[in-house]
Amino acid sequence: MTARVLVLGPTGTIGRAVVAALLADGRAAHCLLRPHHAGGSHGLPERAALHFGSVAGALTESGAEAVICCMASRSGSPADAWAVDHAATVAAIEAAQKHGAHFVLLSAICVQRPLLAFQHAKLAAEAALAASGLRYSVVRPTAYFKSLSGQVARLQAGKPFLLFGDGRLTACKPISDGDLARYLVGCLDDPDRWNRVLPIGGPGPAITPLAQGGMLFAALGLKPRYARVPVRMMDAIVGALALGGRVSGRLAQKAELARIGRYYATESMLVLDPETGRYDAAATPETGTETLEEFYARLARGELSVALGEHSVF
Numbered sequence: 001m002t003a004r005v006l007v008l009g010p011t012g013t014i015g016r017a018v019v020a021a022l023l024a025d026g027r028a029a030h031c032l033l034r035p036h037h038a039g040g041s042h043g044l045p046e047r048a049a050l051h052f053g054s055v056a057g058a059l060t061e062s063g064a065e066a067v068i069c070c071m072a073s074r075s076g077s078p079a080d081a082w083a084v085d086h087a088a089t090v091a092a093i094e095a096a097q098k099h100g101a102h103f104v105l106l107s108a109i110c111v112q113r114p115l116l117a118f119q120h121a122k123l124a125a126e127a128a129l130a131a132s133g134l135r136y137s138v139v140r141p142t143a144y145f146k147s148l149s150g151q152v153a154r155l156q157a158g159k160p161f162l163l164f165g166d167g168r169l170t171a172c173k174p175i176s177d178g179d180l181a182r183y184l185v186g187c188l189d190d191p192d193r194w195n196r197v198l199p200i201g202g203p204g205p206a207i208t209p210l211a212q213g214g215m216l217f218a219a220l221g222l223k224p225r226y227a228r229v230p231v232r233m234m235d236a237i238v239g240a241l242a243l244g245g246r247v248s249g250r251l252a253q254k255a256e257l258a259r260i261g262r263y264y265a266t267e268s269m270l271v272l273d274p275e276t277g278r279y280d281a282a283a284t285p286e287t288g289t290e291t292l293e294e295f296y297a298r299l300a301r302g303e304l305s306v307a308l309g310e311h312s313v314f
């Protein structure tokens with residue numbers, strides 16, 4: 001068993017879940033933190049070993065045999081995506097090369113049809129890893145529960161659930177933080193997950209936004225009410241912001257966020273069949289047991305909350 005693992009991005013949603021999964025497995029979780037967490041704002045478990053400084057330094061200090069990289073741009077802006085999802089990730093791969101560590105990279109299933117800056121940045125990092133000579137696992141998950149929970153407050157305020165088109169333009173197999181974290185940790189000791197790109201969803205079936213709305217209304221005990229947003233309205237918003245973005249950096253950033261929102265309104269988070277150009281639910285592998293329906297029920301009971309950050313646009 002791989003006993004010592006260095007986690008990059010351990011303070012993010014999935015990074016935290018990975019730390020918990022490593023500790024639950026009886027492995028040592030070494031966490032590399034950015035300096036702003038030095039005051040103790042990280043909220044990581046006491047049993048996690050903390051490191052500050054460089055990836056190379058943390059690998060030497062910890063003697064880790066593997067790296068699980070959950071680092072990601074927090075803003076989603078093109079410059080940040082290239083700085084974090086690409087440049088910082090490639091620097092980490094280079095540091096791991098010197099130590100011969102197995103490198104598990106958290107990517108995203110949406111890179112199959114790359115239209116956004118962060119997707120190109122992630123693809124470039126994936127390519128650098130594949131060319132590195134390291135043992136690697138590239139994990140491309142479907143949608144996270146938090147990204148499908150942005151409308152809870154709207155519904156609680158008596159507003160309708162927003163749908164793009166008829167609410168059946170897309171589908172995904174939502175995956176919980178815990179199930180994804182266990183899958184990432186499972187890459188360490190399973191040769192079937194080595195030197196491969198691994199698309200992964202949660203337990204099926206694939207569900208549409210319309211079905212998600214139904215689940216959320218049922219969990220909240222409210223009568224379903226929907227408002228439909230035509231995709232062409234989103235196109236108009238993206239176009240207007242892009243125009244404004246030519247003269248204002250703030251509007252350019254908003255335009256990229258609007259493009260991201262438009263992308264997820266029209267593209268499924270499922271395996272893409274390169275022959276037909278269609279998303280294929282049956283071909284999308286599944287893992288774990290935790291369902292979005294149970295998650296919504298827990299949200300409705302106030303047992304947990306979601307820090308949405310930039311995901312609030314969805």
Ligand SMILES: NC(=O)c1ccc[n+]([C@@H]2O[C@H](COP(=O)([O-])OP(=O)(O)OC[C@H]3O[C@@H](n4cnc5c(N)ncnc54)[C@H](OP(=O)(O)O)[C@@H]3O)[C@@H](O)[C@H]2O)c1
Nearest residue numbers: 009010011012013014034071072107108141142143144147
């Ligand atoms: N949302 C979805 O449905 C979905 C689906 C599939 C794939 N994904 C992918 O999953 C990945 C991780 O998502 P997440 O929600 O866990 O991310 P997150 O919560 O935003 O966490 C990002 C992590 O990266 C760290 N980080 C940010 N900038 C950094 C930098 N310059 N140097 C070092 N560390 C840095 C953050 O540290 P600080 O605490 O110091 O900021 C934090 O630990 C993303 O790549 C995303 O594209 C998301």
